[in-house]
Amino acid sequence: MAKDSNPQVLIAGAGPTGLAAALELSRFGVRTRIVEEMEGPGSTSRAIAVQARTLEELEIRGLADQFVELGHRAEGGDIYGDGKLLVHVDFTKIPSRYNFVLFLAQTETERILREALEAQGGAVEWGVKVTAIGLEPSSVTTVLEHADGSIEEVTAAYVIDAEGAHSVIRNTLGLQFKGKTLEETFVLGDVQVDGNLPNSSFHIFSSESGLLALFPFGGSQFRVVASNPPRDLAKAKMPTIEELQALCDQRSHFPIKLRDLTWSSIFHANSRMVGNLHVGRVFLDGDAAHIHSPAGGQGMNTGIQDAINLGWKLALVLEGNTSEKLLDTYDQDRIPVMRSILSRTEAMTNAMGGPSTLRSFFLHLAPWIANSEFAQEIATSRISQIQMNYRNSALSEDHFGDGSLTAGDRVPDITVRIPGKDAPKEATRLSTLLDASRFTLLLANFQNVEALETVRATLGKAASTWLELVDVAKVAAPDGDAGKPFADAFGVKPSITLIRPDAYVGFRGGESSAEDLIKYGDKWFTPAAQRQAA
Numbered sequence: 001m002a003k004d005s006n007p008q009v010l011i012a013g014a015g016p017t018g019l020a021a022a023l024e025l026s027r028f029g030v031r032t033r034i035v036e037e038m039e040g041p042g043s044t045s046r047a048i049a050v051q052a053r054t055l056e057e058l059e060i061r062g063l064a065d066q067f068v069e070l071g072h073r074a075e076g077g078d079i080y081g082d083g084k085l086l087v088h089v090d091f092t093k094i095p096s097r098y099n100f101v102l103f104l105a106q107t108e109t110e111r112i113l114r115e116a117l118e119a120q121g122g123a124v125e126w127g128v129k130v131t132a133i134g135l136e137p138s139s140v141t142t143v144l145e146h147a148d149g150s151i152e153e154v155t156a157a158y159v160i161d162a163e164g165a166h167s168v169i170r171n172t173l174g175l176q177f178k179g180k181t182l183e184e185t186f187v188l189g190d191v192q193v194d195g196n197l198p199n200s201s202f203h204i205f206s207s208e209s210g211l212l213a214l215f216p217f218g219g220s221q222f223r224v225v226a227s228n229p230p231r232d233l234a235k236a237k238m239p240t241i242e243e244l245q246a247l248c249d250q251r252s253h254f255p256i257k258l259r260d261l262t263w264s265s266i267f268h269a270n271s272r273m274v275g276n277l278h279v280g281r282v283f284l285d286g287d288a289a290h291i292h293s294p295a296g297g298q299g300m301n302t303g304i305q306d307a308i309n310l311g312w313k314l315a316l317v318l319e320g321n322t323s324e325k326l327l328d329t330y331d332q333d334r335i336p337v338m339r340s341i342l343s344r345t346e347a348m349t350n351a352m353g354g355p356s357t358l359r360s361f362f363l364h365l366a367p368w369i370a371n372s373e374f375a376q377e378i379a380t381s382r383i384s385q386i387q388m389n390y391r392n393s394a395l396s397e398d399h400f401g402d403g404s405l406t407a408g409d410r411v412p413d414i415t416v417r418i419p420g421k422d423a424p425k426e427a428t429r430l431s432t433l434l435d436a437s438r439f440t441l442l443l444a445n446f447q448n449v450e451a452l453e454t455v456r457a458t459l460g461k462a463a464s465t466w467l468e469l470v471d472v473a474k475v476a477a478p479d480g481d482a483g484k485p486f487a488d489a490f491g492v493k494p495s496i497t498l499i500r501p502d503a504y505v506g507f508r509g510g511e512s513s514a515e516d517l518i519k520y521g522d523k524w525f526t527p528a529a530q531r532q533a534a
């Protein structure tokens with residue numbers, strides 16, 4: 001079949017980021033091509049940690065169960081210093097249904113995303129490399145080189161660069177990838193471990209010689225990672241099982257016996273990002289935009305969430321529902337998140353295996369972390385990425401002060417009651433009311449029918465325009481103790497909360513904020529009349 005030479009969006013790269021972007025766009029019906037220079041799927045495990053926020057987003061897309069069934073849950077992490085347990089990080093405290101780190105090989109993550117894309121009618125084009133790009137005011141032309149040597153020119157309305165760290169597009173656009181290559185060299189291996197090492201936690205050993213970490217995949221399978229290997233090993237391409245065993249013997253006080261090495265590698269961690277995420281109609285997502293140390297398992301998760309943030313915005317622009325100024329909020333939302341992840345992963349790497357001054361500072365601080373609920377909460381909610389928010393984005397507008405939920409926040413994983421005589425008696429999880437292709441307007445705590453009718457009548461005036469993109473749900477606190485998380489988040493006064501398709505709060509107001517909500521909608525969306533005329 002002839003390929004579409006004018007897709008609406010061309011995606012370069014079919015790693016987890018490109019696949020997530022293709023999945024988002026195809027769900028909205030955007031004509032998309034996704035090209036990948038490799039001739040087939042990757043076969044090495046690479047990223048293994050899938051974080052709670054990614055699983056929450058995947059749940060709304062009907063994919064989380066597949067991940068959880070295949071992956072292995074670690075409910076905590078043990079950090080040891082010089083032979084003693086210093087900290088147990090307790091992930092069960094994460095305020096999410098996914099209160100664990102899920103370990104699953106990147107090959108599996110990519111397979112699930114790819115199959116979901118295929119189920120929506122999309123497909124990766126293997127053996128196709130983007131070699132050049134040209135920006136026009138209203139399109140982007142890319143040159144594609146096929147595996148058989150043939151050359152194709154494609155003109156798309158937008159291009160997503162998901163090529164990973166060595167992006168051709170980023171280099172062609174002359175975007176600086178500022179940052180540094182960290183001094184540390186790391187070796188890794190996927191192995192079976194004999195011994196009594198519990199697989200319900202991951203284990204990090206901080207020693208004078210460097211860091212050693214073991215991450216569980218399930219059963220006796222673990223990923224071993226070590227920093228600062230001996231000089232000869234640092235120059236090797238693939239560490240052997242004997243070399244990995246020697247590092248375990250040197251740094252772990254557990255009797256660990258490694259066997260059956262299936263993959264090993266050696267790498268330097270980089271800490272780099274671009275200053276802006278788009279140039280004209282070209283957008284950078286994932287490792288093409290930011291790379292960091294694997295400490296904390298953040299890279300792939302961040303890339304998938306970049307794609308989710310951009311996907312609905314591009315789709316709405318292409319549908320004519322909004323102007324291109326919505327696309328500027330991709331940078332506003334994601335640049336602060338990327339900056340914060342970069343500095344945290346660098347700090348984590350230095351603290352546990354880096355220069356001795358930082359390591360001794362960490363060893364002193366660790367017992368305080370272990371005993372402080374506050375510090376535990378910060379550590380876990382940051383690693384799980386559920387604390388990430390877009391409060392400072394132009395798209396976040398707040399007119400309300402009751403409850404902790406603020407415009408720009410992630411929608412909390414809590415239960416709600418649907419009031420009304422025909423509504424189900426049982427409380428339901430808030431996430432089940434959300435649709436990843438639509439906005440959701442939550443009318444919370446409206447006990448007074450008149451107040452609710454006034455809001456509805458005011459919104460009704462705008463119903464012919466952008467409100468057709470919005471589902472409306474009335475919610476209230478579940479009875480008894482189960483109502484506390486709801487009251488903490490939503491307060492007790494009547495409120496109106498507009499949830500974006502990526503499950504972040506766009507607008508939050510009280511019972512008299514309906515006019516403000518209309519203004520918010522009119523600011524960001526194209527009135528229906530204008531859309532029909534276009």
Ligand SMILES: Cc1cc2nc3c(=O)[nH]c(=O)nc-3n(C[C@H](O)[C@H](O)[C@H](O)COP(=O)(O)OP(=O)(O)OC[C@H]3O[C@@H](n4cnc5c(N)ncnc54)[C@H](O)[C@@H]3O)c2cc1C
Nearest residue numbers: 013015017037047048049130164286287297298299300301
């Ligand atoms: C050892 C290791 C462990 C890690 N562990 C974790 C972890 O536990 N959790 C986590 O979140 N992250 C982790 N990461 C990071 C994670 O692997 C990356 O962040 C993730 O792969 C980025 O996905 P991506 O799709 O943006 O880029 P990539 O995975 O690099 O995918 C880019 C794709 O684009 C293709 N491509 C490149 N150039 C072109 C071109 N010109 N034309 C067409 N195709 C092209 C490439 O072949 C590739 O398939 C780890 C990384 C490493 C190395």
